[in-house]
Amino acid sequence: MRVVALDYGSARCGVAVSDPTGVLATPLEPVPGPAGRRGMGRLVALARELGAERVVVGLPLSLSGGDSQQTQEARAFAARLARQLGGIPVELYDERFTTVLARRDALAGGGSRASEDSRAAAHLLESWLQRSKRE
Numbered sequence: 001m002r003v004v005a006l007d008y009g010s011a012r013c014g015v016a017v018s019d020p021t022g023v024l025a026t027p028l029e030p031v032p033g034p035a036g037r038r039g040m041g042r043l044v045a046l047a048r049e050l051g052a053e054r055v056v057v058g059l060p061l062s063l064s065g066g067d068s069q070q071t072q073e074a075r076a077f078a079a080r081l082a083r084q085l086g087g088i089p090v091e092l093y094d095e096r097f098t099t100v101l102a103r104r105d106a107l108a109g110g111g112s113r114a115s116e117d118s119r120a121a122a123h124l125l126e127s128w129l130q131r132s133k134r135e
Contacts (some may be wrong), residue, residue: 001018001022001053001054002051002052003052003054003125004018004052004055004056005017005055005057005125006081007118007121008057009034010034010035012030012033012117013030013031013032014030014118014120015046015118016122016124017052025122025123025125025126026122027119028046031046035077044081047088054089055081055089056093057077057091057093058095058121059071059094060095075092095124
């Protein structure tokens with residue numbers, strides 16, 4: 001199953017896609033202004049172009065697992081995206097520490113030239129793929 005993961009931020013949205021076997025997560029170019037009409041349109045078109053069978057949106061929970069203003073924004077974004085995608089399931093998934101991992105990649109010279117946002121989306125996707133294999 002091909003899955004697209006999104007690391008939502010109001011300025012830009014990191015994007016990653018799995019290979020059809022659900023093993024690899026590849027970061028793509030981030031989409032600027034994802035909540036705006038143009039950004040949302042680009043995300044919908046991208047999901048369709050990539051043949052996404054599911055979209056996973058990172059849920060920025062607090063360290064204690066609670067909601068914040070950012071969490072509420074991500075929930076609203078995911079709900080709007082689900083309406084726009086019409087039929088492609090959209091799932092929220094805990095994204096705690098994905099940005100930290102993406103920064104660590106950059107500091108370690110991880111070789112990826114992808115943006116930090118899209119590397120965070122790739123970490124989110126890798127975590128989601130691992131969990132889905134266990135279930």
